[in-house]
Amino acid sequence: MDPSAAQRAALIDMVREAGWMMDALRAARELGLREWCIGAGALRNLVWDHLHGHAQPSSLADVDLAYFDAGCLDGSQDAALQARLCEHLPGLPWEVTNQAAVHLWFECYFGHAVEPLGSLSEAVASWPEYATAVGVRLHQSDRLELIAPLGLDDLLGMVVRRNPRRVSVAEYRRRTESKAYAQRWPRVTIIPS
Numbered sequence: 394m395d396p397s398a399a400q401r402a403a404l405i406d407m408v409r410e411a412g413w414m415m416d417a418l419r420a421a422r423e424l425g426l427r428e429w430c431i432g433a434g435a436l437r438n439l440v441w442d443h444l445h446g447h448a449q450p451s452s453l454a455d456v457d458l459a460y461f462d463a464g465c466l467d468g469s470q471d472a473a474l475q476a477r478l479c480e481h482l483p484g485l486p487w488e489v490t491n492q493a494a495v496h497l498w499f500e501c502y503f504g505h506a507v508e509p510l511g512s513l514s515e516a517v518a519s520w521p522e523y524a525t526a527v528g529v530r531l532h533q534s535d536r537l538e539l540i541a542p543l544g545l546d547d548l549l550g551m552v553v554r555r556n557p558r559r560v561s562v563a564e565y566r567r568r569t570e571s572k573a574y575a576q577r578w579p580r581v582t583i584i585p586s
Contacts, residue, residue: 418531430528492516
């Protein structure tokens, strides 16, 4: 499901126009991680706020910095990286997660075991909804790179659809109720599951 060039360009333009997101991407880039992105709800909020013409960004539960480091599965690395980001940009609710270690804690948190992931792209492809299975990374050259293994149709089309790879129907229903999508973004379409 490769995004079209027009979809990629539209999303990159939205990211570049959002000062808070560019600041977050610059801060994340300074961590020196090899394979990383900011995505999920933070990117969804940015896009849907833009498409709804909201002058102020919606409040963020967190700014997800996902990275992939199979050589260090110790959760203390996540905490140390998150502390660095909080020092650099204390106004953002950072959440840092090594996607290579998700299988070590997922069952305890969500109630079912998952297989280890093999890459950051594979991790992004497992995120809860297609619209949130998107990440963006800022290179040293200031080039933005998108990670969108499930495409951009749902994100840009404002569609909430369950990603069956890891999210149960019950968890999806709980998420759609708690996120209050329709109240925040009235033009969003929620696909029942």
